[in-house]
Amino acid sequence: MSYFAKIKPIIATCFMVMLFGVTGMAAAQSADLLTEKKSFTLEHYTTVSGQNLKNVQLGYETYGTLNVAGTNAIFIAHYFSGTSHAAGKYQTSDKAAGYWDSIIGAGKAIDASKYFVISADSLANLNFKDLNVITTGPSSINPDTGKPYGLSFPIISFKDTVRVHKALLDQLGVKQLYAVAGASGGSVQAMEWATMYPDFVARVIHVIGPGFAMPAWSLALLEAWAAPITADPNWSHGDYYGKDEPLDGVAAAMKLVTLTARNWGWADATYGRKFAEEGKNPADALDHKFAIEAGLAKAGAARAVTTDANNFLYMVKANQMFNVEADIGKITAKILFIPAKSDLIFPPQYARAAYEKFKAMGKRGEYFELDGTGGHLDGLLNISQAADVMRKFLAE
């Protein structure tokens, strides 16, 4: 077990105490939505595959207030490499707000003055080393052994994450989900919600998602992302705890995630054929790079800092397994499909086909396509395009 794994719960607790300390004061000084990370624990949880886990902990945060009837809640499920931090800041000095801050908050499309918005970390969240993330997965300590589970952790699907999130909502007093929304892997969880708890979920907002099942192309991309991790000798078949971790493999994986989450239009607009370093023509040496190569390498390395290798592999598996085609008939929620035109991970034709299938089954669906050349990430960075559509969808 690494030193980090040992002390992480202590650091996280201290960090949250600090946050509690500043929240009130900072709120008085800024218009920013200030939020705090909280922790939820299930002492016993049995996975869909029938494995028993003890002490399952997940982090979450909320924006707004639950009404007395418990019926104004909107759950936000996060994407593959995301966390519960969908909106607001933990402290006013934070450089960036949560990833959907443009649409979540008082007066925004997902209006925190009307709705009680909850967002939670998934099981096996990638960002295991992020002090603001609380998750249970293969790199967590197995209470029975005092050591990380590693690959002995059971395979989990998004159905498991949704079941644990449902227990959290029950504890918070939520009686019905006014809506569940999510981007990418979060859109997948939103669909799981609608099929697993049809009476509980009134609306689904499925952003940059695959529809009702993971397409073969996306399956293969997920595997391609994971390949550098298992190829890194430091991965050691998942038993890297207390040893050198497969940091190079994780950085290479995150580099590939970053590239495939974009599009050629983004590459042209952001980099073109610029050199990484002025005066170092890539024609002159193998290690002279173009700016886009250096930019992606830097992004991959930066994102790898908080990313755990085994959690990454378990999230790949969870995404690959997504398939609710057989359960569409159970859905009573209305669904808003919002793909992005230039998305290469879940090309919009999949959401379009799912929308058409859903309508053909006599169900209530709406469709809005994000314009742009930013690729898959338009579902995060350009989501404000859909603000009015979302607002209207939630009002009806």
Added chain:
Amino acid sequence: MSYFAKIKPIIATCFMVMLFGVTGMAAAQSADLLTEKKSFTLEHYTTVSGQNLKNVQLGYETYGTLNVAGTNAIFIAHYFSGTSHAAGKYQTSDKAAGYWDSIIGAGKAIDASKYFVISADSLANLNFKDLNVITTGPSSINPDTGKPYGLSFPIISFKDTVRVHKALLDQLGVKQLYAVAGASGGSVQAMEWATMYPDFVARVIHVIGPGFAMPAWSLALLEAWAAPITADPNWSHGDYYGKDEPLDGVAAAMKLVTLTARNWGWADATYGRKFAEEGKNPADALDHKFAIEAGLAKAGAARAVTTDANNFLYMVKANQMFNVEADIGKITAKILFIPAKSDLIFPPQYARAAYEKFKAMGKRGEYFELDGTGGHLDGLLNISQAADVMRKFLAE
């Protein structure tokens, strides 16, 4: 130096002797175009970057007969992972013919009964370990040391390959290229031909190409392909000769090449969500795979058998450097642009933009888009769609 590197020239020679032996007889028994691999040597060559190389050898093959005036020649430049084997078979028992056999041969779009068709291996050809490939690159023996060059081999651009190919054509008595054609990396070389030897080249057929420069997106994809090779500890900074070679890295690279050369439509049609092995549900274990994952892994491993790691890296660099934007004005050839609709390596908008720019400069261009969901590889596997357009383009 590996045993293989030592004996390769001997094996190749034996192989060609065998071919010579069967060619005549087999031709009498089959309608297949039979071809033979030949070798061309330049005793001295100075690269564009000013480095001197001795004993530069490249393989080539020809279909048809050169006319007395030397003006009916069509040169076929090969793609990234391709070879000179564009058409025909070396022996009637070969399982597959050359990659463009559907459009090259007597009576076909590139009519070997009218034209003298030549195709040659590039410098630093990937398929260094293919006995039918003759190339000079970083893994070739440096005559001065008797050992492979490794990374001491000069960086080469496609301008170097084109210059060596021009010397080959001069030796063969070609006075003018009636046309130069190529797919992907071959389309890039065709553009280099048109700008380097404008008086020599009458027509260009630019299939699944990027237009006049490598876009940032494609640059980055090329780097992503190469990453598993340099990450493989066996690569040893390019000094793997006589040691364990970075075979895993090369296989991972070729797997990624195979995936990105395709498209989601191909993935759905070929694999869908089928399991790799019946009864082994991917939900049950991390190493239970979907069919598309297993299929790509198999393809990557198969293609890696003949692929040399350092040659791969040098070809990545050569492709990345492609940029003839400043030389378009020199081109006198007419150009036929043939992108593929579902291409994700060189999306058709690049060829379309190049075509429009070329026309706007008062030059002669034509445009035809291959339909299909096969991705980049439609430029090889579905090229027969363009047969009539090519035939007409060549007749005018």
